[in-house]
Amino acid sequence: MEMAWLYGLLGGLMIGTGGAVLLLGTGRIMGASGIVGGLVDGTGSDRGPTLAFLIGLIGAPALFTFGGWAVNTQATSQLWLLISAGLCVGIGTRFANGCTSGHGVCGLSRFSLRGLVATLFYIGAGVVTVSVMRIGFGI
Amino acid sequence: MMRAVLSLVSGALFGAGLHVSGMTDTSRVRGFLDIAGHWDPTLAFVMGGAILPMLLAWRMTRGRVPLAGGAFPSPPANTLNRPLVFGSILFGIGWGLVGLCPGPAIASISYGGWPGAVFLVAMLAGMWAVPPLRRMLDRQASHA
Numbered sequence: 544m545e546m547a548w549l550y551g552l553l554g555g556l557m558i559g560t561g562g563a564v565l566l567l568g569t570g571r572i573m574g575a576s577g578i579v580g581g582l583v584d585g586t587g588s589d590r591g592p593t594l595a596f597l598i599g600l601i602g603a604p605a606l607f608t609f610g611g612w613a614v615n616t617q618a619t620s621q622l623w624l625l626i627s628a629g630l631c632v633g634i635g636t637r638f639a640n641g642c643t644s645g646h647g648v649c650g651l652s653r654f655s656l657r658g659l660v661a662t663l664f665y666i667g668a669g670v671v672t673v674s675v676m677r678i679g680f681g682i
Numbered sequence: 683m684m685r686a687v688l689s690l691v692s693g694a695l696f697g698a699g700l701h702v703s704g705m706t707d708t709s710r711v712r713g714f715l716d717i718a719g720h721w722d723p724t725l726a727f728v729m730g731g732a733i734l735p736m737l738l739a740w741r742m743t744r745g746r747v748p749l750a751g752g753a754f755p756s757p758p759a760n761t762l763n764r765p766l767v768f769g770s771i772l773f774g775i776g777w778g779l780v781g782l783c784p785g786p787a788i789a790s791i792s793y794g795g796w797p798g799a800v801f802l803v804a805m806l807a808g809m810w811a812v813p814p815l816r817r818m819l820d821r822q823a824s825h826a
Contacts, residue, residue, distance in 0.1 A: 547704055547710070547722070547724045548723065548724055548727045549727075550702055550703055550704055550724075551703045551704060551705075551724040551725070551726075551727035551728045551731065552703075552727045552728070552730070552731040553702055553703070553731065554698075554699040554700065554701070554702035554703020554704065554705065554728055554731065555699065555703055555727060555728035555729060555730060555731020555732040555733075555734075556699070556731040556732070556734065556735060557695050557696075557698055557699030557702060557703075558695065558696055558699035558700065558703070558728065558731070558732040559699075559731060559732035559733060559734055559735035559736045559739075560695050560699075560735045561691075561692045561693070561694070561695030561696040561699060562692070562696070562732065562735065562736050562739065563735045563736060563738065563739035564688055564691055564692040564695060565688065565689065565692035566736075566739050566740070566743065566748075566754070567739055567742060567743070567746075567748060567749060568684075568685070568688035568689075568691075568692070568748060568749045568750055569685050569688055569689060569692075569748055569749075569750050569752065570747075570748035570750075570752040570753055570754050570755065571689075571755075572755055573692060573696065575696075575783070575784035575785035575787075575788060576784040576809070579784060579788055579806070579809070580809040580812075583806050583809045583810045584809060584810055584812065584813050586813070589685070591685070591686050592685040592686045592688075592689035593689070595686040595687070595689040595690040595693065596689040596690065596692055596693035597693060597788060598690060598693065599689070599690045599691065599692065599693025599694035599695075599696070599697060600693040600694070600696050600697040600785070600788055600789050601693075601697065601788060601789055601791050601792050602693075602694060602697065602792070603693070603694040603695075603696075603697030603698040603701065603789075604697050604698070604700065604701045604706060604789050604792050604793055605792035605793070607698065607701045608792065608793055612701070613793075614701060614706045614707075614793040615704070615706070615707045616706050616707055616708060616790065616793060616794055616795075616798070617707060617708055617709040618708045618780060618781065618782065618790075618794060618795075618797040618798055618801065619708075619780055619797060620796075620797050622800065624779055624780060625780060625797055625800040625801045625804065626800060626801075626804045627776070627779065627804075628775075628776040628777075628779035628780040628782070628801060628804070629776065629780075629782075629787070629800070629801040629802065629803070629804025629805040629807075629808065630776070630804050630805070630807065630808040631772050631773065631775050631776025631777075631779070631808070632773055632776035632777060632782065632783060632784065632787070632801075632805050632808065633776075633804065633805035633806060633807065633808020633809040633810075633811075633812075634769075634772060634808040634809070634811065634812055634815070635768075635769045635770065635771070635772030635773030635774070635775075635776060635808075636769065636773045636783075636784055636809070637769070637808070637809050637812035638765040638766075638768065638769030638772070638812060638816075639765060639766050639767075639768075639769030639770040639772075639773060640765070640766065640769070642773060642783050642784045642785070643777075643783040643784075643785065644696070644783075644784070644785050646770070647729060647732075648729065648732040648733060648736055649736060650758065651729075651733055652733045652736035652737045652739075652740055653736075653740045653758060654758075655758035655760075656758070656760045656762065657758060657759060657760065657761070657762065657766055658758065660762055660766060660767065660770070661766055661769075661770040662770075664767055664770035664771050664774060665770040665771070665773045665774035665777060666715070666774065667771075667774060668770070668771045668772075668773070668774025668775050668777075668778065669715040669774040669775070669777045669778035670715045670716075670717055670778070671774075671778070672715070672774065672775050672777075672778025672779055673712050673715040673716045673778045674715075674716065674717075674718050674719075676778070676779070677716065677718075677719055678718070
């Protein structure tokens with residue numbers, strides 16, 4: 544896609560505005576792993592608004608697709624990769640108490656040391672993983 | 683009711699932003715992590731773009747309460763511990779393997795087909811397993 548950075552910036556502004564609406568409106572931090580994790584393990588409160596948030600998160604891309612702007616996604620279809628990666632992301636984000644949206648977007652913007660450290664470690668681990676896969680295994 | 687409507691709007695902006703930014707495309711996300719290959723800087727623009735409104739939002743929380751009542755989160759804890767570091771490393775490995783993090787993984791229900799669904803189910807299972815895992819690790823630590 545031409546000018547991917549501009550779409551990135553625009554989409555980023557939308558994501559951040561979503562975080563601002565949730566924070567200023569309801570006092571919650573827009574962290575995807577915290578919001579869905581609390582629902583899954585029963586530690587979360589605010590069940591109704593949580594479900595509403597998830598409906599919006601799932602529904603908006605569906606509307607774009609319905610309107611003719613299809614999503615471009617190229618996830619692998621290797622079953623073992625999908626399962627092990629999903630387990631790593633699920634367990635890791637709950638132990639770390641946050642992911643790209645919680646530690647990254649919401650944490651960095653309030654100058655949280657934990658957010659910064661988490662972001663450095665998950666990006667670092669991601670860089671190593673992708674490099675090892677491409678250089679070592681050609682995936 | 684107001685909490686639910688505001689949450690819906692927030693989730694929709696998040697989902698729309700993921701779509702517009704191209705972060706629904708796992709090859710673009712993995713391209714950002716591939717600094718030794720064909721590096722794709724898009725994710726940095728998404729992060730930067732998302733942090734801008736949040737900078738303003740955190741500033742606006744001072745001396746106020748949330749629109750729908752309740753309280754704002756307390757200031758961030760500055761305690762660095764092993765769960766934060768090891769959890770983030772584990773997350774980064776999974777993120778690099780497939781290119782999905784929790785937000786896009788949830789959003790992908792509507793477009794990701796079966797690979798997205800498999801990843802999501804595994805992710806939710808992992809999240810579900812963490813409280814018992816934590817208890818087990820705590821018990822071992824107290825026995826040691």
